[in-house]
Amino acid sequence: MWGLKVSHRLLRRVVVGLALASALTACAIRPPSSMTTPTSPPPTASPPSASVTPSATALTTPTVQGPCQRPPEALVTHAPGVGRTVALTFDDGPAPADLEIVRVLARYGVHATFFETGRHAVDNPTVSRYVADQGNLVEDHSWDHLYPREVPGGWTAAYLTDQFARTRAQLAATTSEHVCYVRPPGGFVDHVVGAVGSLGMTAVLWSVDGLDWKQPGSVTPDATAAIVTNATRVEGQEHPIVLLHSGKASHEPDFVVSPFRGNTIAALPQIIQWYLAHGYTFVRLDGTT
Numbered sequence: 001m002w003g004l005k006v007s008h009r010l011l012r013r014v015v016v017g018l019a020l021a022s023a024l025t026a027c028a029i030r031p032p033s034s035m036t037t038p039t040s041p042p043p044t045a046s047p048p049s050a051s052v053t054p055s056a057t058a059l060t061t062p063t064v065q066g067p068c069q070r071p072p073e074a075l076v077t078h079a080p081g082v083g084r085t086v087a088l089t090f091d092d093g094p095a096p097a098d099l100e101i102v103r104v105l106a107r108y109g110v111h112a113t114f115f116e117t118g119r120h121a122v123d124n125p126t127v128s129r130y131v132a133d134q135g136n137l138v139e140d141h142s143w144d145h146l147y148p149r150e151v152p153g154g155w156t157a158a159y160l161t162d163q164f165a166r167t168r169a170q171l172a173a174t175t176s177e178h179v180c181y182v183r184p185p186g187g188f189v190d191h192v193v194g195a196v197g198s199l200g201m202t203a204v205l206w207s208v209d210g211l212d213w214k215q216p217g218s219v220t221p222d223a224t225a226a227i228v229t230n231a232t233r234v235e236g237q238e239h240p241i242v243l244l245h246s247g248k249a250s251h252e253p254d255f256v257v258s259p260f261r262g263n264t265i266a267a268l269p270q271i272i273q274w275y276l277a278h279g280y281t282f283v284r285l286d287g288t289t
């Protein structure tokens with residue numbers, strides 16, 4: 001299993017965006033791709049034609065460092081792989097909704113990446129294990145999911161390294177898989193690339209925001225349709241990373257950020273069907289399908 005992952009990583013060509021100067025608010029709230037044109041691809045992304053063909057160097061030069069691919073020097077904002085690829089990502093679990101989300105993914109034979117917090121992983125280890133056992137990636141979303149303004153003195157490299165290292169250890173112990181990717185809570189970027197890189201890990205943001213954090217507390221046609229619309233607003237991107245949520249880890253009150261995920265689950269089949277109909281291959285962030 002691991003050898004297969006490595007070979008895919010050697011083929012992988014990630015498109016990275018420059019680290020943003022700062023983030024404004026929650027990962028559930030602020031799309032990181034651009035502050036001025038939030039629905040457009042990041043201005044720093046390479047043209048699609050430049051990002052879809054693996055170079056000879058990528059094929060012949062090992063890029064593996066330890067158990068993870070050598071981290072890039074900037075935040076990853078686009079999915080790996082050749083041709084049209086899309087990476088679905090689910091943040092803030094493990095949570096009960098993961099079980100149904102994984103079942104929907106399995107129905108279509110696709111896999112996704114789940115960014116989990118250490119705290120939730122301790123509380124729900126069987127969910128983390130189930131997500132991984134079904135072929136999905138379980139990755140690092142910090143231990144406490146605190147935003148910089150919630151940490152005395154803000155995020156420092158030492159604070160982040162501790163948060164990510166502890167979560168990585170917890171998730172690796174739970175899933176028996178290597179943990180190589182980090183999504184910083186809220187999409188904040190202060191000191192993230194350095195801290196994540198020092199752990200040999202890769203920091204990942206997103207380029208399409210499903211905005212499912214603000215759904216109502218019940219399934220409604222409008223709320224489900226809005227998530228489908230938002231999660232498929234690719235604006236011409238050939239390698240989108242889609243942000244969705246399987247749980248709630250932010251510390252805003254529930255009336256600000258909903259803990260309900262019924263509309264996310266209801267929207268997921270339509271989201272998958274849309275990407276399949278438009279020629280996308282679903283990939284995990286390590287490039288495997």
Ligand SMILES: [Zn+2]
Nearest residue numbers: 027091092185
């Ligand atoms: Zn989050």
